[in-house]
Amino acid sequence: MSVLRSRPSRNGRGKLARGAAFYDLDGTLADLNLVHAALFILTNLGEWHRRISSIAGLVASAPKLYLAERKDRRLLNQVLFECLKGVSVDRLIELGQEYCDRVLIKHLYPSAIELLEANRKIGLEPVLVTGSPDFIVAPLCHQLEIKDFAANRLIISQARATGRLAPPVMAADEKAHWCESFASQHNIDLRKCWGYADSYYDLPFLVALGHPIAVNPDSKLRAAAMSRQWPILRFDKSTDDESDEASGGAVLEPPGRSVHGAS
Amino acid sequence: MARPEAKLKELKTADLKHQVGARRDLVVTVNRRSENRLIAYGDEYLYEKLPIGTRVIYAPPPLDELPDPDQAIRYALLRPENADPLFAQLNPNMRVTIAIDDISLPLPQMRRPDIRERMLNQVLQTLADYGVDDVHLIVATALHRRMTEAEIRRMVGEKVFKQFWPDRLYNFDGENKAELVMLGKTDHNEDVWLSRRAAESDLVIYVNINLVPMDGGHKSVAVGLAPYQSLRHHHNAATLRDSHSYMDPTRSGMHRSTNRMGRIVNEHLRVFTVESAVNTRMFGPTLDFLHKNEDRFTDWDRARLKGFRWALGNMTNDFRRQVMYNYSSPYGMTGVWAGETEAVHHKALARVFQQYAVPVKGQSDILILGVPFICPYNVNSIMNPVLVQCTGLGYLFNMYRGKPLVREGGTVILCHPLRDEFHPEHHPSYIEFFHRCLAETTEATELEKQFEEEFARNPTYIHMYRYGHAYHGVHPFYMWYWGEPARQHLGRVIAAGCEEPEVAARLGWDAADTLDEAIAMATSELGRSATITYLHLPPIVIADVE
Numbered sequence: 001m002s003v004l005r006s007r008p009s010r011n012g013r014g015k016l017a018r019g020a021a022f023y024d025l026d027g028t029l030a031d032l033n034l035v036h037a038a039l040f041i042l043t044n045l046g047e048w049h050r051r052i053s054s055i056a057g058l059v060a061s062a063p064k065l066y067l068a069e070r071k072d073r074r075l076l077n078q079v080l081f082e083c084l085k086g087v088s089v090d091r092l093i094e095l096g097q098e099y100c101d102r103v104l105i106k107h108l109y110p111s112a113i114e115l116l117e118a119n120r121k122i123g124l125e126p127v128l129v130t131g132s133p134d135f136i137v138a139p140l141c142h143q144l145e146i147k148d149f150a151a152n153r154l155i156i157s158q159a160r161a162t163g164r165l166a167p168p169v170m171a172a173d174e175k176a177h178w179c180e181s182f183a184s185q186h187n188i189d190l191r192k193c194w195g196y197a198d199s200y201y202d203l204p205f206l207v208a209l210g211h212p213i214a215v216n217p218d219s220k221l222r223a224a225a226m227s228r229q230w231p232i233l234r235f236d237k238s239t240d241d242e243s244d245e246a247s248g249g250a251v252l253e254p255p256g257r258s259v260h261g262a263s
Numbered sequence: 264m265a266r267p268e269a270k271l272k273e274l275k276t277a278d279l280k281h282q283v284g285a286r287r288d289l290v291v292t293v294n295r296r297s298e299n300r301l302i303a304y305g306d307e308y309l310y311e312k313l314p315i316g317t318r319v320i321y322a323p324p325p326l327d328e329l330p331d332p333d334q335a336i337r338y339a340l341l342r343p344e345n346a347d348p349l350f351a352q353l354n355p356n357m358r359v360t361i362a363i364d365d366i367s368l369p370l371p372q373m374r375r376p377d378i379r380e381r382m383l384n385q386v387l388q389t390l391a392d393y394g395v396d397d398v399h400l401i402v403a404t405a406l407h408r409r410m411t412e413a414e415i416r417r418m419v420g421e422k423v424f425k426q427f428w429p430d431r432l433y434n435f436d437g438e439n440k441a442e443l444v445m446l447g448k449t450d451h452n453e454d455v456w457l458s459r460r461a462a463e464s465d466l467v468i469y470v471n472i473n474l475v476p477m478d479g480g481h482k483s484v485a486v487g488l489a490p491y492q493s494l495r496h497h498h499n500a501a502t503l504r505d506s507h508s509y510m511d512p513t514r515s516g517m518h519r520s521t522n523r524m525g526r527i528v529n530e531h532l533r534v535f536t537v538e539s540a541v542n543t544r545m546f547g548p549t550l551d552f553l554h555k556n557e558d559r560f561t562d563w564d565r566a567r568l569k570g571f572r573w574a575l576g577n578m579t580n581d582f583r584r585q586v587m588y589n590y591s592s593p594y595g596m597t598g599v600w601a602g603e604t605e606a607v608h609h610k611a612l613a614r615v616f617q618q619y620a621v622p623v624k625g626q627s628d629i630l631i632l633g634v635p636f637i638c639p640y641n642v643n644s645i646m647n648p649v650l651v652q653c654t655g656l657g658y659l660f661n662m663y664r665g666k667p668l669v670r671e672g673g674t675v676i677l678c679h680p681l682r683d684e685f686h687p688e689h690h691p692s693y694i695e696f697f698h699r700c701l702a703e704t705t706e707a708t709e710l711e712k713q714f715e716e717e718f719a720r721n722p723t724y725i726h727m728y729r730y731g732h733a734y735h736g737v738h739p740f741y742m743w744y745w746g747e748p749a750r751q752h753l754g755r756v757i758a759a760g761c762e763e764p765e766v767a768a769r770l771g772w773d774a775a776d777t778l779d780e781a782i783a784m785a786t787s788e789l790g791r792s793a794t795i796t797y798l799h800l801p802p803i804v805i806a807d808v809e
Contacts, residue, residue: 111730118722194723211695213723214687229684229698231691233723234731 019192020148021119022179024205025130025137027198028215029116030107031237037136038080040099045087058083074171077131077152078164085163089156096135104140109235112215113144124194127182129175129205150178175205196233200224289621289804291556293317298557300797301568302778303633304678304760305646306583307575308553310568311778317795318627320668321556322804325542326618328595332378335599336385339537343602344610349386349468349535355394357465360458361386362403362435362488366410366418367639368474369541374591378539380420382470382599386537387423399460400432403469403487406494406728406735407640408689409434414643437490437735438725445492446531449523453496457528458488464532469604471538475803476615477509477661479538480608481525482518489524491719491737497521498741500707506748508661510805512612529604537601538611541594542618543802554802587636588643616664619805623668626808628793629785630669631759631778632659634679635801640734640742645686648766649693649701649739651679656756657745659800665808668796672754674785678778681761688732692724696739697769705771707747715740755788757781 026033042055064079084092116126128149130137137151153166168174183190191210200220206212214225214232225232293300293313300319302309313319329335340349353359363379366372383400390398400419402410415432416424424432435458436442444462446455461467461484469487473479486494496502497520505516512518528534546553550571552564560568575583598614600607636646638654646654655677660667669675685694700714715737718724724736749756750771757774758767759781764774775781786793798804 111726115722115726118725122720122722211723225687229694230687231694231723231727231733232687233691233727234688236730 019124019194020127020183020186020188021116021124021194021196022127022129022205022209023112023116023195024175024197024199024202024215025128025132025140028196028235029109029112029128030104031109031235032104032107034077034080034132036103037099037132038083040103041087041092041095042083044095044098045091074169074174077169077171081133081152081154081161081165082163084154084161087161089159089161092133092135092154092161096133097139099136100139100143104136105143109237112235116144119194127179129170129178131169131171148182150175150182172201173204175202176208179205179208197221206230288556289321289323290623291319291321291558293319298560300557300799301553301633302631302678302797303635303801305634305680306580306587306636307680308572309633309678309760309778310572313631313797314782314795317631317797318623319556319797319799320621320623320804320806321799322543322554322802323618323621324554325544325595325802326597326614328542328544328597329599332381332596332599333385335596336382336537339599339601340385340389343535344600344606346535346602346606349389349601350393352466352533352535353390353393353395355396357395358397358463359390359395359399359466359468360461360464361398361400361468361470362458362461362484363400363419363470364472364478364483364487365402365404365407365434366414366642367407368472368478369592369594370474370637370639370642371545371588371590371592372417372642373541373594375417376420377418378472378541378594378596379418379470380423381596382537382539383419383423386468386470387426398427398431399464400427401458401460401488402432402434403483404435404437405487405489406437406491406738406741408728408732408734409436411732435488436729438729443490443492447527449520449527451496451520451523453520453524454492455485455524455527456490456493457484457532461488462532466533466535468535468537471536473538473540473611473615475510475619476512476612476805477515477518479536479611480512480518480522481528481604482521483536483604484532484534485521485524485528491735493524494741495715495719495737496524498744500711500744500747503744503747504751506661508663508667508748509657509745510661511664514664525604534604535601536604536607537599538607539599540597540611540614540618542597543804544595545592545802547593584636584645616805619803620664620807621804623796623806623808626666626668626670626673627796628670628673628789629676629782629795630660630667630673631676631782631795631797632678633800634659634677640738641686641689644689645684646679647685647690647693647697648681648683648770649697649742650690651677651681652770653742653745655679655746656749656753657742659798660746660749660753662798662800662804663806663808667749667752668798668806668808669753671752674755674757674789675749675753676757676759676775676778676781676785677772678759679761681758681763681766681774683763683766688727689734690739691727691733692718692721692736693734693739693742696743701743701769707744707750710740710743755785757784 126146130151134151134153137149141149152170154161155164155166193209194211195206195209196213196215198215212230214221214230299310299312442459443456444459469483471479471483497517502516507514600610634651634655638650641650719737721736727733728735756772758772759775759778761767761774767774
């Protein structure tokens with residue numbers, strides 16, 4: 001089973017206060033995607049010759065990646081993570097933490113985190129459901145104080161990544177199934193839950209939730225959102241800046257702590 | 264450059280002569296020889312034979328527009344009502360905030376230059392002449408959606424836009440807690456909140472357009488620059504039920520509340536109001552037959568009507584909507600006044616009623632209303648079912664003074680296709696309101712009690728309001744409350760030409776495929792002798808019902 005980490009909820013009775021808000025990560029909370037993460041890891045693997053060969057391998061698989069992306073998000077994840085074959089678990093965890101601290105945090109949309117915190121305040125506990133690997137998602141969730149997440153996990157053999165993903169691969173239908181299972185475990189009514197995602201491949205995930213929101217949707221998801229009457233939300237760093245300026249320079253502080261200050 | 268007051272002697276009061284005689288045939292009765300009547304039907308028009316005896320009420324012809332609007336504005340600034348001239352209130356060290364009506368009026372949008380652009384140019388020139396440079400322009404959106412950059416540019420004009428956007432020209436944000444202050448409470452315990460920038464200014468200038476008598480006065484500042492904490496005191500089921508009608512501020516609970524709040528505002532702030540009025544010239548030479556009594560159509564009018572309806576009928580829905588929104592009306596400014604809020608509004612209201620009021624004798628059993636493609640809340644957007652309800656029962660039903668055009672317990676027939684379609688970026692909370700809340704109850708007080716707070720505080724909707732272009736989460740509730748006086752008064756509402764009967768059912772209405780069928784349904788209940796009135800809108804008309 002893919003990674004599912006659940007800690008006791010705040011009320012300590014295994015139930016969330018009111019419901020949950022499920023967030024996709026790449027393209028939704030952050031303006032990055034899996035390829036950025038893979039490139040970061042490959043370019044920081046160790047010795048130069050290893051880096052070069054890894055990046056060359058990734059570049060060589062670009063057509064395969066493109067076709068995989070067009071055909072099935074699950075396939076894209078599988079192709080992408082093949083590049084990590086042979087990397088030690090320790091190194092992956094270290095690189096995941098570094099990627100999170102140096103790159104991912106800076107690419108989170110501030111207004112997305114503001115919304116996440118505001119949702120948390122009204123009792124919608126945040127849950128991350130993403131195709132990103134667990135060694136990246138875990139440190140992020142730690143920093144954002146997100147207790148539950150679902151992410152992809154590499155199969156490890158002899159303390160090294162095999163390049164294969166442990167089933168089920170967290171994409172498309174699997175995200176929806178995971179949410180259903182999470183909801184039943186935590187006694188949550190999915191009809192009262194909110195879901196935020198950016199890609200057409202997340203359609204089953206959004207459909208499973210009572211309040212689906214298309215965030216910065218691609219053209220296909222936008223069309224689906226229009227026809228299904230789902231609200232369309234835009235997170236945009238420039239818009240955030242503009243809005244802050246527009247409101248006379250006064251910024252509404254996100255409830256809770258500052259994202260950039262978290263470490 | 265010469266100081267504005269130097270020209271004072273050259274200015275003359277605007278000379279407006281209204282052709283009173285032209286109103287004698289504004290109320291006509293359909294007979295055997297009568298033509299079909301044009302009825303707004305969303306973004307199309309019906310052309311229907313109405314039953315013999317139906318009373319049709321037309322809008323008065325446009326008042327003459329001011330020959331030189333810029334000169335009239337200058338005159339108003341120099342000779343304000345119950346206040347010192349604008350220039351006499353200025354000093355170079357002062358902080359000035361100019362608030363502007365948003366895109367919700369006039370409807371459709373007016374041809375450039377927009378009246379607001381004209382007024383802003385004159386006001387800003389006066390401020391510049393007297394060395395005032397700490398000036399902010401706030402689009403007074405209240406809980407409406409943020410106007411886009413292009414919409415603001417069009418409204419204020421290139422010169423103002425280039426000078427002020429985006430640092431000193433922006434939309435009001437009713438959820439930016441740091442930028443809101445509470446001024447006090449009224450004697451009815453209503454919290455008066457306002458934009459901090461406005462509250463901390465030495466002078467607030469409000470630049471307004473009175474499209475209908477509901478607009479302007481204290482409603483401008485006290486509503487346009489106020490957040491939910493203030494608006495909930497008058498935008499609620501109880502207050503709106505006590506409004507008979509919104510177009511008659513003297514008998515409107517909402518206006519009484521905004522007046523109380525506005526007076527608190529004016530106790531704390533120095534407010535200089537600039538109000539303007541426009542005529543009913545909604546359509547230019549190509550479409551001016553839409554203003555006319557159909558019995559007086561010439562062959563040329565009929566040919567144009569045929570072409571117009573053919574063109575609309577052969578467009579896709581999206582394209583037709585685009586065409587309609589791109590149309591701009593050649594409204595003419597019929598008056599402009601400046602000075603103390605109440606004195607100014609008094610004069611503006613008189614002119615507005617002079618334009619719109621039509622004396623009508625008695626109520627009828629059935630009222631037919633055509634719901635047009637646009638209302639204040641779907642400019643460049645989609646007229647969703649909640650807005651159809653607001654336009655039909657909230658605005659069109661309320662186009663009266665004295666008594667409603669339809670008797671208590673009577674029937675309103677609303678002509679609109681009534682499709683289940685929403686704009687996901689402009690009206691996100693409407694979608695949930697329609698599909699979730701209205702599925703449980705259509706009772707306004709219940710909706711208010713059960714759901715309003717949840718929607719008003721919903722972080723996603725707040726986010727979409729603040730950073731996107733969405734109406735505030737609570738807005739669909741206000742739209743529903745808006746129809747409350749009509750729901751209290753009427754016995755039945757029938758949606759004629761309704762394409763999706765389940766939408767009508769969700770709104771608590773009956774559905775009919777055609778207008779004939781709707782009339783038959785109404786008369787089967789009220790009797791064949793039931794009297795029928797058709798309010799021929801647009802252009803805007805307000806019935807003075809005796």
